Amino acid sequence: MTERTTTETADVGEPRRRGPYRKSRLVRRRILDAALEVFAQSGYRTGSVREIAARVGMSEAGLLHHFPSKSALLAAVLAHRDALAAERVDRDTDDGLVALARLVGLARADADRPRVVELYCVISAEATAPDHPAHAFFVDRYARLRARIADSFERVRAAGQLRDGVDPQRAAAQMMAVWDGLQLQWLLDRSSVDVAAELADHVQRHLRVPLPRA
Structure with a gap:
């Protein structure tokens, strides 16, 4: 591709x-x-x-x-990228399991868009400085993503599909941390890791049922 x-x-x-x-x-x-x-x-x-x-x-x-x-x-670059990603993940589903699978699918699609992954890794690292013009964007972005993923885990729990003892809020923060870390390893060496496969494995460890492919 x-x-x-x-x-x-x-x-x-x-x-x-x-x-x-x-x-x-x-x-x-x-x-x-x-x-x-x-x-x-x-x-x-x-x-x-x-x-x-x-x-x-x-x-x-x-x-x-x-x-x-x-x-x-x-x-404009950051907002447009996020709008496209949100459209892919959120479309037509109230099923938390499907929403999590679509996030993994987004990670899979990003393998064909290394420039996009590079952009987020570079700019998010720079944006830790409070005076960076993208600082507020990334603070808000991480808050929104944590909330969205936590809501998906909450819906999975409501459906009886989440393992006992898993806290949706913590699971969301951990999923984001794993995703970011995997992407950085992949950018440094494209043959070192399959981001989507490892992310899917991480999510699966929280579930009672198989994670579908999306």
């Missing part, structure tokens, strides 16, 4: 339009793709608007017409 970026499906579900509006959307997609590459490779602080603009063949002023600042551009 070819590598996919965060922005390739940006027009899915949108009405097909022509003229300046559609041209502007396509330009924004190209900018977001280039920004993802630059930020993933160099981090936010080192990656420059000039380099991003050069990759899409435009001036810095032209790029800033679409995104008024470097921090706004970073926010």
